Amino acid sequence: MIRRTFPILGVLTAVLLSYGLYEALIGAPTEQSMGDVQRIFYYHAPSAWTAFLLFGINFVASVVYLIQRSIKADIIALVTAEVGVVFCTVVLVTGPIWARPVWGIWWTWDIRLTSTLVLWLIYVSYLILRRFSSSGQTPLMAAVLAIFGALDVPLVYFSIRFFRTQHPQPVIGGEGSIDPKMLQVALINWAGFLCFACLVCWSRYRLELLQREVEETEALEALLDSRKAQ
Amino acid sequence: MSAITNVARASLSKDLRLEWRSKDAINSMLFFALLVVIFSFSFDPTAEESRRIAGGLVWVAFLFAAVVALNQTWARELRNQVLDAYRVSPAPANALFLAKAFGNFIFVIVLETFMTPLFIVFYNLRALGPAYQLLIVSALGTWALVVNGTFFAAMSLRTRSREIMLPLLLFPISIPALLATVEATTAILTGDFSAKFWIVLLAAYNVVFTTACLLLFDTVLNAE
Amino acid sequence: MKFLYAAYAATWIIHISYLALLLRRYIRLRNEIQELNQR
Numbered sequence: 001m002i003r004r005t006f007p008i009l010g011v012l013t014a015v016l017l018s019y020g021l022y023e024a025l026i027g028a029p030t031e032q033s034m035g036d037v038q039r040i041f042y043y044h045a046p047s048a049w050t051a052f053l054l055f056g057i058n059f060v061a062s063v064v065y066l067i068q069r070s071i072k073a074d075i076i077a078l079v080t081a082e083v084g085v086v087f088c089t090v091v092l093v094t095g096p097i098w099a100r101p102v103w104g105i106w107w108t109w110d111i112r113l114t115s116t117l118v119l120w121l122i123y124v125s126y127l128i129l130r131r132f133s134s135s136g137q138t139p140l141m142a143a144v145l146a147i148f149g150a151l152d153v154p155l156v157y158f159s160i161r162f163f164r165t166q167h168p169q170p171v172i173g174g175e176g177s178i179d180p181k182m183l184q185v186a187l188i189n190w191a192g193f194l195c196f197a198c199l200v201c202w203s204r205y206r207l208e209l210l211q212r213e214v215e216e217t218e219a220l221e222a223l224l225d226s227r228k229a230q
Numbered sequence: 231m232s233a234i235t236n237v238a239r240a241s242l243s244k245d246l247r248l249e250w251r252s253k254d255a256i257n258s259m260l261f262f263a264l265l266v267v268i269f270s271f272s273f274d275p276t277a278e279e280s281r282r283i284a285g286g287l288v289w290v291a292f293l294f295a296a297v298v299a300l301n302q303t304w305a306r307e308l309r310n311q312v313l314d315a316y317r318v319s320p321a322p323a324n325a326l327f328l329a330k331a332f333g334n335f336i337f338v339i340v341l342e343t344f345m346t347p348l349f350i351v352f353y354n355l356r357a358l359g360p361a362y363q364l365l366i367v368s369a370l371g372t373w374a375l376v377v378n379g380t381f382f383a384a385m386s387l388r389t390r391s392r393e394i395m396l397p398l399l400l401f402p403i404s405i406p407a408l409l410a411t412v413e414a415t416t417a418i419l420t421g422d423f424s425a426k427f428w429i430v431l432l433a434a435y436n437v438v439f440t441t442a443c444l445l446l447f448d449t450v451l452n453a454e
Numbered sequence: 455m456k457f458l459y460a461a462y463a464a465t466w467i468i469h470i471s472y473l474a475l476l477l478r479r480y481i482r483l484r485n486e487i488q489e490l491n492q493r
């Protein structure tokens with residue numbers, strides 16, 4: 001069953017993303033004030049939603065690891081953090097590309113973009129900790145850091161929001177209600193990206209399992225070799 | 231509860247005594263005086279402008295000071311295998327953490343007290359808002375940096391590039407606290423707006439993260 | 455609009471780069487496994 005789910009998911013992803021792309025570029029109505037550039041929204045927003053979802057899963061997995069010390073939870077935490085950072089990078093790149101033609105500036109301390117930047121920084125530091133930590137307790141340290149990061153999120157949000165009311169900035173993505181057809185297109189693309197994220201996470205998970213197996217085998221081999229030498 | 235305070239007090243007084251005897255701190259102070267001078271060369275603002283940017287500059291300098299203090303937090307313990315001894319002892323891990331955090335706090339506050347007059351002189355600073363609030367802001371802001379910094383310093387003990395890992399982990403998480411501190415300081419200096427929200431946010435930040443550090447330090451200590 | 459296409463292209467470049475990274479690690483792992491099996 002698992003063998004077959006992967007290709008089915010792959011096809012579903014391709015279908016959703018292609019349809020989503022068509023709708024985003026052609027099917028969706030053109031926005032009044034911004035024009036066609038606004039269509040970036042159909043990639044920018046779903047990527048953000050996916051990234052937040054992945055980071056949420058990372059938080060849950062980290063808590064589970066802290067309580068149960070399950071290896072599976074640790075790998076899920078690692079995988080969702082990595083893929084989350086990828087999607088977050090997309091948000092941070094498409095945001096300024098959108099802002100530039102609309103307001104003539106690359107960056108604005110917009111609440112959403114800034115919060116995303118801080119989130120990106122926190123999770124990049126998380127990934128660096130995982131890479132540079134040399135003790136066997138890396139999963140534990142990483143889990144603790146993830147929890148600190150999660151605790152930080154509401155504080156980040158409120159601090160930047162108040163900062164913005166004091167120093168008003170242009171808002172990327174617009175405020176207020178959204179046209180139902182536009183929402184629909186955004187949701188289609190989100191569904192596509194979610195399936196895509198599933199595929200990527202799954203592959204990364206399998207890759208990590210394989211890597212750990214190889215490392216264990218190599219460690220065992222080294223042990224046996226040293227015994228033989230004695 | 232009293233066990234925690236006793237152990238913490240003992241550990242703290244030991245640290246303070248060691249610092250006082252080694253006089254390492256004096257080097258740091260000279261370095262930071264130099265830092266203030268260099269900052270002053272880079273910017274030559276009018277009194278009006280300086281009030282608006284001084285908040286940020288001052289806290290960047292204080293941040294440097296905090297990182298210097300934090301990096302050597304556990305160095306002595308590591309050298310003499312104190313941590314292992316601590317792990318086997320029945321003393322609560324929180325006591326050690328609090329002692330270290332307070333020690334760092336005191337050290338950074340002393341540095342700040344030393345650097346502030348220099349900043350006031352070089353930037354012709356004069357607070358247009360309620361100046362007493364600056365004491366609250368610096369206390370809360372310093373604690374916010376120090377509490378997380380001491381914790382992350384313990385977490386980075388077993389990593390490569392330990393000295394870079396600490397700021398790398400600390401700065402993103404501290405962004406709300408740094409923003410609040412700088413904004414509050416600017417508010418008090420310029421008198422343009424109220425620092426109240428930022429002070430409340432800082433207090434909330436401190437409560438959240440002090441609790442988190444106290445709850446999780448035991449896990450971190452035993453993991454090393 | 456140029457920016458629109460740039461944004462869409464950037465999105466996929468980022469995703470494909472990550473996937474390429476994963477593929478490289480996988481190939482490296484596979485070679486290691488072959489080496490281990492030969493020993």
